Ligand SMILES: Cc1cc2nc3c(=O)[nH]c(=O)nc-3n(C[C@H](O)[C@H](O)[C@H](O)COP(=O)(O)O)c2cc1C
Ligand code: SF4
């Protein structure tokens with residue numbers, strides 16, 4: 001097929017950025033020299049070979065973004081030539097991902113979270129201060145017109161953007177910084193102030209450390225290609241220090257150097273992989289099934305059933321995908337595991353790959369987690385260099401800033417180089433997943449359970465929790481609690497116990513609600529604090545554990561504003577593929593705005609009825625979980641908290 005390319009030419013820097021990823025072009029057919037007339041008639045890269053490179057489209061666009069700060073027509077055209085992708089198709093991909101800009105954007109950008117957990121900790125005030133002192137945020141769209149005004153004739157070299165949840169709700173309000181250039185840098189900033197954002201925008205601060213500045217936390221990762229900051233280790237639950245419950249998932253966090261393979265081995269690491277190889281694939285899968293491990297990514301599907309289906313699937317090759325996209329507002333547990341115990345995830349992936357017969361695995365890490373990606377890369381390299389991966393190839397792919405890409409089939413589309421639009425199911429991933437092949441996709445926390453299930457046995461694992469919700473669970477405590485962070489507890493603990501373990505509410509505050517399960521979850525009232533955190537108890541109460549979010553909403557929070565933010569999140573993150581969700585999320589947000597402004601009961605009743613209709617349509621007719629849950633939190637606020645009901649006050 002002859003693809004019509006864009007006339008605009010790439011700059012030297014754009015070529016260099018793309019070639020650094022793809023290697024130099026081989027002929028004029030893939031963007032190389034046009035000097036040789038024979039190349040006009042004969043291609044050195046066959047059609048099949050060039051189509052097989054399509055999965056590199058997102059990494060190539062990310063390389064341009066990291067080098068230049070945005071994707072120009074010339075740069076896009078060059079990527080298209082290199083990968084044999086039609087420009088209109090690649091444009092569709094480039095415009096899908098929020099972290100990619102298709103109009104000029106300054107090299108230095110601070111993404112400031114204005115999402116729900118950060119709203120509970122001063123994000124509105126932070127954003128207002130930035131608007132006052134710096135100017136309006138940059139636009140997410142394709143137009144550069146919203147760039148901040150500048151007195152200089154030069155285009156601005158820095159700017160800030162509003163961002164959805166950055167997965168740092170434990171250190172809210174949070175920001176994420178990207179600095180494009182020859183040596184691009186990315187870093188996260190927790191408990192950020194307007195002063196710090198301004199310093200970063202001015203180039204006076206390139207590296208912010210949150211909490212303890214312990215160099216041991218970072219020194220082992222010298223090969224990392226991103227700026228490293230320590231995690232807020234002081235806020236991560238230390239089992240021994242807290243209630244004496246030494247949970248298996250967090251036992252190394254804050255204690256074992258995440259950059260040292262020796263330290264990991266000394267703490268028992270890689271013994272499970274050795275045991276798995278000695279026992280054989282069928283026995284490993286049987287052990288996982290016996291443990292009754294349920295997926296921790298939200299859907300709570302039995303892990304053993306998936307593993308067995310992929311192990312026995314006749315089509316080959318088989319793939320293993322670790323879902324580390326973690327973009328559900330309020331969720332940050334996977335980030336803590338990846339940053340603080342990356343070797344455990346590598347070991348678990350190696351066990352999964354061995355069990356299901358896979359020699360190429362992927363980890364899809366959300367784009368806003370540079371430290372997690374760096375530590376994971378280091379762990380994969382170290383494990384490979386030590387011969388522990390036995391030929392298994394584990395590739396890291398970075399997300400582009402799209403919540404929907406956490407949905408497993410959207411994630412496959414994204415890895416394959418397309419817009420992250422969920423597929424219809426069936427077929428299910430275990431039969432036709434990544435590249436159309438049988439694929440085991442598991443959440444980071446699900447996989448983190450695997451080594452200790454194999455070492456301690458399925459029975460020991462299932463002895464914690466309840467018969468229907470086995471094991472321990474990571475809960476993400478945020479909002480108005482004194483010690484936000486990740487806490488491990490056996491299933492069956494109550495909401496009240498978890499809030500107490502996080503230090504209870506901030507002084508002088510009264511609890512208004514708990515958001516359980518994230519933006520796609522459910523609000524509970526203060527009367528529900530004794531709800532037991534199991535799948536069966538939450539289901540019976542009309543709620544769900546989701547990704548383990550427990551966000552305390554106190555009386556200082558504007559609940560209407562919180563609901564509007566949730567509605568804006570779903571409207572923004574809808575991939576737009578199916579009508580109920582594309583239109584429904586928009587209508588839901590509009591109705592909420594009208595409700596908030598409604599001055600009489602009749603108007604409010606009409607809008608509430610409309611909201612209910614729209615919510616039901618989204619729930620019943622959307623293709624994927626995003627649309628199906630977009631009304632969930634708002635509905636529960638209306639029915640359980642009586643928001644917009646009789647006696648509702650703005651705060
Ligand atoms: C909109 C949407 C976003 C999702 N985001 C994530 C995510 O970030 N991480 C995750 O593990 N699962 C996410 N899921 C669930 C995945 O589709 C899938 O069920 C999960 O990765 C399977 O792993 P598990 O069985 O170990 O939970 C999401 C689902 C939907 C509908
Ligand atoms: S429900 Fe929403 S996010 Fe999911 S496929 Fe439909 S439009 Fe896309």
Ligand code: FES
Nearest residue numbers: 113118165166168
């Ligand atoms: S980091 Fe701001 S809401 Fe999660």
